[in-house]
Amino acid sequence: MAEKKISYSWVIHALDAKLKEDKKDNVIYNVHWGYHAEKGDYKSDMIGTYGVEYDKDNFIEYDELQKSDVESWLEAGLDVDSMKENLSNQIAVLEKPVDVVLRPDW
Numbered sequence: 875m876a877e878k879k880i881s882y883s884w885v886i887h888a889l890d891a892k893l894k895e896d897k898k899d900n901v902i903y904n905v906h907w908g909y910h911a912e913k914g915d916y917k918s919d920m921i922g923t924y925g926v927e928y929d930k931d932n933f934i935e936y937d938e939l940q941k942s943d944v945e946s947w948l949e950a951g952l953d954v955d956s957m958k959e960n961l962s963n964q965i966a967v968l969e970k971p972v973d974v975v976l977r978p979d980w
Contacts (some may be wrong), residue, residue: 900936911961
């Protein structure tokens, strides 16, 4: 049986926006993100905030903004390979724990 692979996915929790900038409405400047990893019954997550620079030449109106647009911003600006490695290591520890919490009954 083939070993299950880890699947990764973005969660966009919130977008901070300027009400107006350069005559544009709802100009995103912060993305509050989560990155989720899952392998069978094992799951791990990380969260963060990513700052977005206003780009008048490539501006996307909020009503037209897609999750894939925001994901592309994150993937261009964050070290996704390092994030995947970190989450993969966390899942490996969940699969084969190296520590235990002992709770004495006294």
